[in-house]
Amino acid sequence: MxxxxxxxxxxxxxxxxxxxxxxxxxxxxxxxxxxxxxxxRAVYTSFLAATAEASEILINIARGHDADASASSRAQTVIRDSRVLTRRLELSLIAEQAVMEQANRLVDRLRDYRHVVGQGLAGDMEAVDQARMAYNDQRDQLVEVMRKTL
Structure with a gap:
């Protein structure tokens, strides 16, 4: 037993x-x-902050707040100077394919926005506003996809 x-x-x-x-x-x-x-979340935030910084610089140039001799050249280099492309590379290491597709579209909209502002179309605020709205719409779509992955 x-x-x-x-x-x-x-x-x-x-x-x-x-x-x-x-x-x-x-x-x-x-x-x-x-x-x-x-x-x-940290990489998403870093990428979104870099694109927001670039967008802010562009709108300030377009509205004449940063209207000096170097404004046009700052508009042309804003994506590099804001480290958007570096942040996108970081994003590519951890993000799902759907997030990267939306992030790439956002960079394309930011480039379009930069192009409009860089052409000196600050007087044509309608074109600037359309480019900014396209950027904002794409950013919102990206944020929605990012939320689904968190």
Whole structure:
């Protein structure tokens, strides 16, 4: 009869070890998923901030707030100077394909916006506003896709 007590103790220990292993594995998976979401959120935010900075510079140039001799050249280099392309490369390392497609479209809309402002069309605010609205619409679409991945 002594072996029954020993067997039940061993079985209890095995069940306890298995339960601990399963719970630890689940906790590790949740923490790992949270770290990935946090990393993704940080890169998303960095990319969106860079594009927002570029957009702000462009609207200030278009509205004449930054109207000096170098305004046109700043408009032409705004994407580089705001590090939009660098941030897009970072994004490409962690983002899903749907996010990258929308991000690439956003950069295209930002380039269109830059082109309109760089042409010196500040007097034609309708063209500038259309380019800015196209950029804003694309940014909103990107944000929606990004939210779905977080």
């Amino acid at each position: 002594e072996w029954i007590g020993l067997a039940s103790t061993a079985l209890g220990a095995l069940v306890g070890l298995a339960a601990t292993f399963v719970l630890d594995r689940e906790r590790w998976r949740r923490e790992s998923d949270q770290r990935r979401r946090d990393d993704r």
